Amino acid sequence: MPTALITGATAGIGAAFARRLAADGFRLILLARDAERLARAAEDCGNAEVVVADLATDDGLAKGEEAARHADLVVNNAGFGQKGRFLQVPLEDELAMLRVHCEAVLRLTHAALPGMRERGRGGVINVASVAAFFSRGTYGASKAWVVGFSQGVAADVPGVHVMALCPGFVRTEFHDRAEMNVSGIPKPFWLDADRVVADALRDFRKGVTVSVPGVQYKALVGLGKLIPRNLAGRLSSRTGRRYD
Numbered sequence: 172m173p174t175a176l177i178t179g180a181t182a183g184i185g186a187a188f189a190r191r192l193a194a195d196g197f198r199l200i201l202l203a204r205d206a207e208r209l210a211r212a213a214e215d216c217g218n219a220e221v222v223v224a225d226l227a228t229d230d231g232l233a234k235g236e237e238a239a240r241h242a243d244l245v246v247n248n249a250g251f252g253q254k255g256r257f258l259q260v261p262l263e264d265e266l267a268m269l270r271v272h273c274e275a276v277l278r279l280t281h282a283a284l285p286g287m288r289e290r291g292r293g294g295v296i297n298v299a300s301v302a303a304f305f306s307r308g309t310y311g312a313s314k315a316w317v318v319g320f321s322q323g324v325a326a327d328v329p330g331v332h333v334m335a336l337c338p339g340f341v342r343t344e345f346h347d348r349a350e351m352n353v354s355g356i357p358k359p360f361w362l363d364a365d366r367v368v369a370d371a372l373r374d375f376r377k378g379v380t381v382s383v384p385g386v387q388y389k390a391l392v393g394l395g396k397l398i399p400r401n402l403a404g405r406l407s408s409r410t411g412r413r414y415d
């Protein structure tokens with residue numbers, strides 16, 4: 172039975188990955204900080220293994236690496252948003268974001284790939300965002316790194332598949348946790364987490380390297396590539412002020 176490690180598995184997109192991969196017959200290792208929620212999620216998925224870890228800490232990163240060594244599929248999904256513009260966000264929160272969004276993705280991928288190559292199977296899905304293509308603040312920059320990193324590793328390491336998943340707005344706890352006001356986001360721009368995961372796994376099986384679920388977001392990302400990056404950044408910054 173193949174094993175999947177999912178970080179940030181207690182809510183939103185990570186919980187949707189857990190439900191779907193359990194149904195697909197994976198043995199699960201679920202990682203997050205909240206032990207009680209992890210225990211409940213593990214029970215819902217048929218007694219998955221849990222790892223209580225904060226990926227913004229050295230200890231949590233080491234626990235994540237250890238779990239990744241035994242996984243056939245790693246879903247680097249844990250992440251969070253930040254309200255406000257650059258100088259309004261405490262520096263320590265920005266640094267924590269880089270650890271969770273970039274260092275954890277790098278270290279868990281690095282820990283997982285040798286075993287996957289040895290076993291001749293496996294893969295990594297790194298959850299980035301459409302924000303990767305419209306850089307705004309540390310969040311967009313960190314997700315742009317996830318996309319570039321995944322593309323680089325996919326080219327460098329044959330025999331395993333590495334994919335960046337770039338969703339747009341998904342109904343999860345993400346925006347509430349960051350206290351963002353997203354009431355102005357038009358309905359057609361909201362995605363369902365289960366649907367995002369179904370699209371992601373279909374793209375993953377097809378060997379896609381950068382997956383953008385939803386036709387509306389495929390069009391937006393396509394458009395974003397046609398306009399100068401500076402302009403895309405300015406437009407994104409102006410749009411972002413609405414969530415303050």
Ligand SMILES: NC(=O)c1ccc[n+]([C@@H]2O[C@H](COP(=O)([O-])OP(=O)(O)OC[C@H]3O[C@@H](n4cnc5c(N)ncnc54)[C@H](OP(=O)(O)O)[C@@H]3O)[C@@H](O)[C@H]2O)c1
Binds near residue numbers: 342
């Ligand atoms: N929702 C969106 O609109 C959207 C759009 C594009 C991309 N994304 C990306 O999708 C991923 C999942 O987000 P989501 O929307 O599903 O958010 P969510 O509902 O808030 O879930 C976040 C998950 O990450 C875990 N987590 C947060 N910080 C962590 C840390 N330091 N260490 C370990 N686990 C941590 C949380 O559990 P604990 O609190 O228990 O640790 C939770 O399980 C993120 O990478 C996010 O950037 C989301």
